[in-house]
Amino acid sequence: EVRLVQSGPEVKKPGESLKISCKASGYTFTNYWIGWVRQKPGKGLEWMGIIYPADSDTTYSPSFQGQVTMSTDKSITTAFLQWNSLKASDTAIYYCARHDGGLLEYWGQGTLVTVSS
Amino acid sequence: EIVMTQSPATLSVSPGERATLSCRASQNIGANLAWYQQQPGQSPRLLMYGASTRATGIPARFSGSGSGTEFTLTISSLQSEDLAVYYCQQYNDWPRWTFGQGTKVEIK
Numbered sequence: 613e614v615r616l617v618q619s620g621p622e623v624k625k626p627g628e629s630l631k632i633s634c635k636a637s638g639y640t641f642t643n644y645w646i647g648w649v650r651q652k653p654g655k656g657l658e659w660m661g662i663i664y665p666a667d668s669d670t671t672y673s674p675s676f677q678g679q680v681t682m683s684t685d686k687s688i689t690t691a692f693l694q695w696n697s698l699k700a701s702d703t704a705i706y707y708c709a710r711h712d713g714g715l716l717e718y719w720g721q722g723t724l725v726t727v728s729s
Numbered sequence: 730e731i732v733m734t735q736s737p738a739t740l741s742v743s744p745g746e747r748a749t750l751s752c753r754a755s756q757n758i759g760a761n762l763a764w765y766q767q768q769p770g771q772s773p774r775l776l777m778y779g780a781s782t783r784a785t786g787i788p789a790r791f792s793g794s795g796s797g798t799e800f801t802l803t804i805s806s807l808q809s810e811d812l813a814v815y816y817c818q819q820y821n822d823w824p825r826w827t828f829g830q831g832t833k834v835e836i837k
Contacts, residue, residue, distance in 0.1 A: 645824075649773075656814075656816065656828060656829075656830045656831045657765075657767075657773065657816055657818075657828045657831070658828065659818075659825075659826050659827060659828060662824050671824045671825075673825065674730070674825075707772060707773070713820070714761065714763075714820025714821075714823065714824075714826060715763055715775060715778050715820060716763075716765070716773070716775060716818070717775050717784070719772040719773055719774070720772065721772055722772055
């Protein structure tokens with residue numbers, strides 16, 4: 613069974629750093645791209661970018677280029693999304709999802725990130 | 730960037746009635762269109778891909794059609810569990826995929 617299990621909710625202050633995780637199981641981690649999707653409170657889905665765990669090839673949406681960093685650790689089949697300096701506007705639910713030919717077939721449960729002073 | 734536009738923003742339908750959701754692409758995307766369902770408090774779920782192929786486990790009351798720039802998702806007989814927001818997504822422009830803004834389906 614394919615599973616993507618994300619880390620728990622986070623409450624941070626503006627300017628702080630953060631790294632959230634997405635643990636994959638039930639398939640060969642290095643064979644599929646992992647993507648990240650943002651959902652601000654009460655809003656729609658925004659595609660942030662994708663990473664290929666086999667070689668860390670990464671593509672970011674122009675809206676998120678330079679704002680976040682995606683990475684993976686093959687040894688623990690986990691993908692990460694990190695911020696160096698959070699802003700209040702980063703408050704959202706962040707989903708990881710396994711890509712298959714452009715389709716987001718399997719999703720994590722989401723990580724709520726709240727940034728507030 | 731390919732812009733996806735969904736209509737209407739909200740659709741109120743009685744149980745057992747048909748619901749028709751539209752999605753328009755700003756340029757030709759062939760049949761590289763997927764639909765996702767997000768029930769309240771849940772992660773999105775893949776419903777349809779290739780514009781008209783149901784994903785695994787999706788009931789037959791869901792159907793999709795269209796190609797090029799105009800697409801439709803139809804729920805033939807609305808059930809209470811279909812209360813959700815539905816998003817279209819283009820995957821023609823690798824890897825700069827984009828979502829529509831969503832259509833909320835309410836039960837009348």
